[in-house]
Amino acid sequence: MKIVAVIPAFNEEKRIEAVVxxxxxxxxxxxVVDDGSTDGTALTVENVGAMVVQHGENCGAGAATxxxxxxxxxxxxxxxxxxxxxEQHDPHDIPALLQPIVEGRAxxxxxxxxxxxxxxxxxxxxFNAIGNFVTLIVTGKWVNDSQxxxxxxxxRAAKEVRIRMNGYEFCTExxxxxxxxxxxxxxxxxxxxxxEYTLAKGQSFTTGVKTxxxxxxRSFLR
Amino acid sequence: MEFTPYQIIAPAISIFALSYAWSxxxxxxxxxxxGALWTFFWAAxxxxxxxxxxxxYLMFAMGFKNRENALLITxxxxxxxxxxxxxxxxxxxxxxxxxxxxxxxxxEAGLVRNGxxxxxxxxxxVSE
Numbered sequence: 001m002k003i004v005a006v007i008p009a010f011n012e013e014k015r016i017e018a019v020v021x022x023x024x025x026x027x028x029x030x031x032v033v034d035d036g037s038t039d040g041t042a043l044t045v046e047n048v049g050a051m052v053v054q055h056g057e058n059c060g061a062g063a064a065t066x067x068x069x070x071x072x073x074x075x076x077x078x079x080x081x082x083x084x085x086x087e088q089h090d091p092h093d094i095p096a097l098l099q100p101i102v103e104g105r106a107x108x109x110x111x112x113x114x115x116x117x118x119x120x121x122x123x124x125x126x127f128n129a130i131g132n133f134v135t136l137i138v139t140g141k142w143v144n145d146s147q148x149x150x151x152x153x154x155x156r157a158a159k160e161v162r163i164r165m166n167g168y169e170f171c172t173e174x175x176x177x178x179x180x181x182x183x184x185x186x187x188x189x190x191x192x193x194x195x196e197y198t199l200a201k202g203q204s205f206t207t208g209v210k211t212x213x214x215x216x217x218r219s220f221l222r
Numbered sequence: 223m224e225f226t227p228y229q230i231i232a233p234a235i236s237i238f239a240l241s242y243a244w245s246x247x248x249x250x251x252x253x254x255x256x257g258a259l260w261t262f263f264w265a266a267x268x269x270x271x272x273x274x275x276x277x278x279y280l281m282f283a284m285g286f287k288n289r290e291n292a293l294l295i296t297x298x299x300x301x302x303x304x305x306x307x308x309x310x311x312x313x314x315x316x317x318x319x320x321x322x323x324x325x326x327x328x329x330e331a332g333l334v335r336n337g338x339x340x341x342x343x344x345x346x347x348v349s350e
Binding site for chain 1: 250253254255256258259309316317319320323324326327328330331333334
């Protein structure tokens with residue numbers, strides 16, 4: 001079973017090397033989607049021996065993830081793992097995420113940052129609770145950490161998944177996909193590392209509101 | 223009971239929209255949950271058209287008392303529709319741009335397989 005990791009990245013020159021090296025220990029191939037970075041992200045990735053797919057323009061996390069999934073499929077991936085490029089996710093959690101897929105218990109595995117003791121700022125907890133609630137409204141499915149980018153797709157989900165949303169709202173779309181295709185899902189608690197950098201780079205309140213509105217709008221447009 | 227043209231047109235549009243929504247559910251393009259959300263929305267439109275008295279509660283809550291306000295609300299509705307239409311168009315353009323960027327990126331990475339281009343494009347939403 002070929003396992004490919006997809007890492008969407010935007011201006012992550014300083015952090016991407018550690019993320020790629022950490023991830024390479026647990027998967028067969030790493031694909032980094034450089035989403036229109038203006039720094040040396042792509043060059044750094046090439047130097048550590050991972051595949052780079054470069055967007056000419058910054059399209060958003062959802063678009064970059066879908067490009068990575070498409071690249072992984074074309075590279076013969078049967079299982080796909082997605083994780084963030086900002087060192088927020090610990091690659092050592094990848095085996096735990098893959099376990100339900102290897103055992104044939106799940107088609108998609110959602111990581112859960114709130115499933116174990118993590119130091120998560122209150123504002124982040126509030127944003128995530130709102131994200132979970134909006135996701136529940138539009139999909140009818142409750143996921144404890146619907147907005148986390150760390151996920152694993154089993155052979156069926158890897159083949160069927162299709163993300164149409166460009167921005168952060170793709171996380172909600174993936175929950176919707178799991179409902180739509182009736183994938184078996186499992187949630188696995190993970191570690192999460194919040195630094196000043198990840199907090200600054202993450203979603204602001206304005207982005208959160210925009211994301212929620214886009215999700216609601218999309219559910220009507222579809 | 224006499225019906226105004228609005229009381230005939232609005233429920234007719236609701237029935238059409240609901241039929242379309244549930245046909246998408248049957249074709250597995252929408253989830254049952256989304257079908258239920260649409261049903262709630264369009265049923266409310268039809269209900270308000272057929273039984274405007276239900277708006278008395280809203281009128282009481284928001285303080286609408288005359289026709290001028292009703293006219294204002296109608297124009298707001300039209301403006302909302304225009305904004306909605308523009309958002310749809312912008313979304314379409316954004317998607318086209320993403321498809322182009324993705325297809326170029328995959329091609330440059332050497333991941334477009336000859337002979338399967340068109341089929342993959344159709345199945346995966348990646349256009350060439």
